[in-house]
Amino acid sequence: MNSEISSIAVMTSGGDSPGMNAALRAVVRSANKYELQVWGIYRGYQGLIENKFLELDSEKVSNIIQRGGTILKSARSQDFRTEEGRAQAAQNLRDKGIDALVVIGGDGTFTGANLLSKEHGIKVVGIPATIDNDIIGTDETIGYDTALNTAIEAIDKIRDTADAHERMFLVEVMGRDAGFIALETGIAVGAELSLLPEELTSISEIKSQLKDMLKEQKRSSLVVVAEGDETGGALKLAENIKDDFAKYDLRVCILGHIQRGGAPSARDRVLASRLGASAIKILMEGHNEVMVGVVNNALKITPLRVAVSKKKGLDYGLVELAHILR
Numbered sequence: 001m002n003s004e005i006s007s008i009a010v011m012t013s014g015g016d017s018p019g020m021n022a023a024l025r026a027v028v029r030s031a032n033k034y035e036l037q038v039w040g041i042y043r044g045y046q047g048l049i050e051n052k053f054l055e056l057d058s059e060k061v062s063n064i065i066q067r068g069g070t071i072l073k074s075a076r077s078q079d080f081r082t083e084e085g086r087a088q089a090a091q092n093l094r095d096k097g098i099d100a101l102v103v104i105g106g107d108g109t110f111t112g113a114n115l116l117s118k119e120h121g122i123k124v125v126g127i128p129a130t131i132d133n134d135i136i137g138t139d140e141t142i143g144y145d146t147a148l149n150t151a152i153e154a155i156d157k158i159r160d161t162a163d164a165h166e167r168m169f170l171v172e173v174m175g176r177d178a179g180f181i182a183l184e185t186g187i188a189v190g191a192e193l194s195l196l197p198e199e200l201t202s203i204s205e206i207k208s209q210l211k212d213m214l215k216e217q218k219r220s221s222l223v224v225v226a227e228g229d230e231t232g233g234a235l236k237l238a239e240n241i242k243d244d245f246a247k248y249d250l251r252v253c254i255l256g257h258i259q260r261g262g263a264p265s266a267r268d269r270v271l272a273s274r275l276g277a278s279a280i281k282i283l284m285e286g287h288n289e290v291m292v293g294v295v296n297n298a299l300k301i302t303p304l305r306v307a308v309s310k311k312k313g314l315d316y317g318l319v320e321l322a323h324i325l326r
């Protein structure tokens, strides 16, 4: 056990994701086991720079496992991108006698934690939480499963009305740089096409694929478009193809931030609980500058510098499956 650590801080940062509260609860309750003092930081790195701390105990994290969002709030901090901002953040941690920081968030959050450790020697451990699922070192990130289920529920409803009116719908899902949500949602709703940032598809290819499919007696069609797809998103795509599909009375629906909210799924609650507890365990075992994930149902520790150095690749078996089944 690491006797150098007696006080830790924890924050949620970047785009919130369902299950962040469950992870926070697990961090606080596991820290209790080691009799650590736990400070929560409000509004991510911005709150750290502004000294927004709140002492947390078991009771303060009760009744939150089922809640979406984050009770600690979140932010995307421009100040923390500066050396001065990070120096202030490190100073605030030292002034409070905090020995280590647990960050719950995505790649931007991990990049920040890595810098804080490299520049100021702060011990850091990361817990991957983002609906985008774009972090290597874990099969799934906290929030991804809930976001998928939210998107699927919404698109099933869109399918009903698309079918009733024999229309074509372009549905935009989140994912600025990553197509995980678009890919798996597309498979789960039986989309005619899923457009992913990882795959280059020209407008003419999209038109010809859709025309081929519509020849096969399809009366309605559903295209799932990742927000970061190179076509420029669902609205722009609609402008580009609407004249070719006038007969299908094209409609666009952007699911947007709905995908980030809501009660976490069972799978996200369990994942968040596992990762929150593991983050404390590995910190006490002496690990630093790492994140903890789950790969093939086993806990896996990955250096933060590795986690932020590469983009997680899509499973091309699933990409092929989406093509076969459409």
Ligand code: F6P
Residues within 6 Å of the ligand: 014, 015, 016, 076, 130, 131, 132, 174, 175, 176, 177, 227, 260
């Ligand atoms: O958290 C990830 C994410 O939801 C992306 O999928 C999306 O592009 C982005 O955040 C939106 O961020 P914001 O809420 O800051 O506009």
